[in-house]
Amino acid sequence: MLLSGNPPRGKLLTALIVLIVAALAFAPFILQGSKPLNVAATICVFALLVASYDVLLGYAGIVSFAHTMFFGIGAYGVAIALYGLGPSWTSILIGLLAALLVAGVLALAIGLFSLRVQTIFFAMVTLAVASAFAVGASQLSWLTGGEDGRTFSTPALLRPGYRLVENGPFGVEINGRTLTYYLVFFGVVFLFLLLLRIVESPFGRVLQAIRENPFRSEALGYRIVVHRTAAVVIGALFAACAGALNAIWLRYTGPDTTLSFSIMLDILVMVVIGGMGTLYGAIVGAAVFVVAQNYLQALMGVAFKAINAAGLPFLAGFFNPDRWLLWLGLLFILSVYFFPTGIVGKLRAETK
Amino acid sequence: MSVSLETRDLTIRFGGHVAVDRVSCVFRPGELTAIVGPNGAGKTTYFNLISGQLRASAGQVLLDGVDITPESAPLRARRGLGRAFQLTNLFPNLTVAENVRLAVQAARGVHYDMLRPWALRRDLIQRADEILGEVALESKRAHSAAVLSHGDQRKLEVALMIALEPRVFMFDEPTAGMSVDEAPIVLDLIARLKKDASKIIMLVEHKMDVVRSLADRIIVLTNGACVADGDPATVIASPVVQEAYLGIAPKEKAAS
The missing domain is CATH 3.40.50.300 (P-loop containing nucleotide triphosphate hydrolases)
Structure with missing residues (x-):
């Protein structure tokens, strides 16, 4: 990898990453219908969001619960700008820049005030700030649309009605939706590669050193508060970018799609399933989790009907589609038990 | 001076x-x-x-x-002020070479360089390898610090100190x-210093x-x-x- 000197390492892992990225790259041509494309776009956005969280958790060893807040800042920035200033590229740019500024300043403040203290205290501060922000966002309805959020239009080029090619490759129409998907996809690819480069830089190694042994890092002359704060700011900026891409894709921003604590939990699950401190884990974790989230229920529906038809209602009860979270939970526990270093860690160890 | x-x-x-x-x-x-x-x-x-x-x-x-x-x-x-510690105080899950490179990096004041890959800093890598040679650890450069024997960990501790150039x-x-x-x-290393x-x-x-x-x-x-x-x-x-x-x-x- 010329870009970062940080290849996935391991044949199996490389194959898996190539497979996922290729599937995402050709998603509009492979998959028909809006739901599969929506799943693909969600995987892209979460891959970036989880990767930016991995810089904190996996590289710098910082536990933060405020990551959805930065995700939300990006999403709301774009939403408010497109809603208030009209659907233009300038609005997106203004919204994104404003969001990055807010996210950066907030991250800087949280970092400088609380990173000199213990991990647990920092985690609590981020939890409090994120909760306050979520409440604030739902209260300021004149600005954010409150609980309902904001629905807005994107620039003409990105609207579903825009048709670039009626009959493209494989007979697929290339419309505004396709273009939006590729904006999200390439945005994520670019930002992900940038993150890979940052963690593989001398600075990235210092973050790892601080995670490993803060005391020794200080004795070498590294100021751990400054480094940790920089990591939090970087994580926040990339999360805000992920939020902005998410808003452009959904053409909607509301508390449930950005700020809710359940998204924070999803991020944690994805980073753990994929493998902490690897960045590539974010791609794998997001792909596995989002696919499970979207298709496990349907799969269980099929199983439910089949087993019911076979005359085993008691057994079928386990596969009732309403119980899909139970199975997701079991999958999570099993994956943590069998792959404590995540899927990426496991695959790397296999091919060492 | x-x-x-x-x-x-x-x-x-x-x-x-x-x-x-x-x-x-x-x-x-x-x-x-x-x-x-x-x-x-x-x-x-x-x-x-x-x-x-x-x-x-x-x-x-x-x-x-x-x-x-x-x-x-x-x-x-x-x-x-360069400090080596009595109880071994290293970066356990990083490799021996990475441990030393972190000290070389600190000595050169490379703290916030985040846009260039680490592998391109040949100057830092070479200096770290020289020091590993001095403490006779070059054969173990790719091992993680945690798996070294106690004696090798002590040598690595001294290597970090030398790399810091205090x-x-x-x-x-x-x-x-x-x-x-x-x-x-x-002891020879210290005598040479x-x-x-x-x-x-x-x-x-x-x-x-x-x-x-x-x-x-x-x-x-x-x-x-x-x-x-x-x-x-x-x-x-x-x-x-x-x-x-x-x-x-x-x-x-x-x-x-």
């Missing part, structure tokens, strides 16, 4: 216990000072006060005539727990033969206070050392 280091009435209290009690000392470039004393005498605490891991209750640390007492450990490290070297029992054939590698007359070297050491062979000067700490300070022969022979450090009262010695 040669360096000067001084402590003036340096004191730290933990509650009612005075761990380091008004220690005043001037350390001179080109001189290897051994700090000896019984367990719990405050040797490591004295080191921690100088390198900034602990803050003094009273007194001052002066480096090049500047009062650095209020400064944090990283700032003192950047001024040239002006004041502070070794805290560098050969503790090392085997008889490993210890000389570390001594040849550079612009550096201050300080050494906390228990083994008297090591102290005799390396030290130009010995300071004895007992209950946190400095009870003797002078050239090795005089200090070792002095009654206060015989009693306080070696635990042999002059009377008993006379009786035997």
Whole structure:
């Protein structure tokens, strides 16, 4: 990898990453219908969001619960700008820049005030700030649309009605939706590669050193508060970018799609399933989790009907589609038990 | 530029216990000072006060005539105070080479370079490899620090110190727990550092033969206070050392 000197390492892992990225790259041509494309776009956005969280958790060893807040800042920035200033590229740019500024300043403040203290205290501060922000966002309805959020239009080029090619490759129409998907996809690819480069830089190694042994890092002359704060700011900026891409894709921003604590939990699950401190884990974790989230229920529906038809209602009860979270939970526990270093860690160890 | 280091009435209290009690000392470039004393005498605490891991209750640390007492450990490290630790203190899940490179990076002031891949910094990598050669660890460069033998971890600790290129070297029992054939590698390294007359070297050491062979000067700490300070022969022979450090009262010695 010329870009970062940080290849996935391991044949199996490389194959898996190539497979996922290729599937995402050709998603509009492979998959028909809006739901599969929506799943693909969600995987892209979460891959970036989880990767930016991995810089904190996996590289710098910082536990933060405020990551959805930065995700939300990006999403709301774009939403408010497109809603208030009209659907233009300038609005997106203004919204994104404003969001990055807010996210950066907030991250800087949280970092400088609380990173000199213990991990647990920092985690609590981020939890409090994120909760306050979520409440604030739902209260300021004149600005954010409150609980309902904001629905807005994107620039003409990105609207579903825009048709670039009626009959493209494989007979697929290339419309505004396709273009939006590729904006999200390439945005994520670019930002992900940038993150890979940052963690593989001398600075990235210092973050790892601080995670490993803060005391020794200080004795070498590294100021751990400054480094940790920089990591939090970087994580926040990339999360805000992920939020902005998410808003452009959904053409909607509301508390449930950005700020809710359940998204924070999803991020944690994805980073753990994929493998902490690897960045590539974010791609794998997001792909596995989002696919499970979207298709496990349907799969269980099929199983439910089949087993019911076979005359085993008691057994079928386990596969009732309403119980899909139970199975997701079991999958999570099993994956943590069998792959404590995540899927990426496991695959790397296999091919060492 | 040669360096000067001084402590003036340096004191730290933990509650009612005075761990380091008004220690005043001037350390001179080109001189290897051994700090000896019984367990719990405050040797490591004295080191921690100088390198900034602990803050003094009273007194001052002066480096090049500047009062650095209020400064944090990283700032003192950047001024040239290099500290190696008694209990092995490494980056366990990073490789041996990465451990040393982090110290080289610190010495070169590369703290926030985040847009260039690490692998392109050939200068840092080469310097780290040179140092690994000096401590005879080059064959283990790709091992993670956690899996090294105790002796190799001690060598790595010394390698980090050399890589940091400080002006004041502070070794805290560098050969503790090392085997008889490993210890000389570390001691030779320290002896080689001594040849550079612009550096201050300080050494906390228990083994008297090591102290005799390396030290130009010995300071004895007992209950946190400095009870003797002078050239090795005089200090070792002095009654206060015989009693306080070696635990042999002059009377008993006379009786035997």
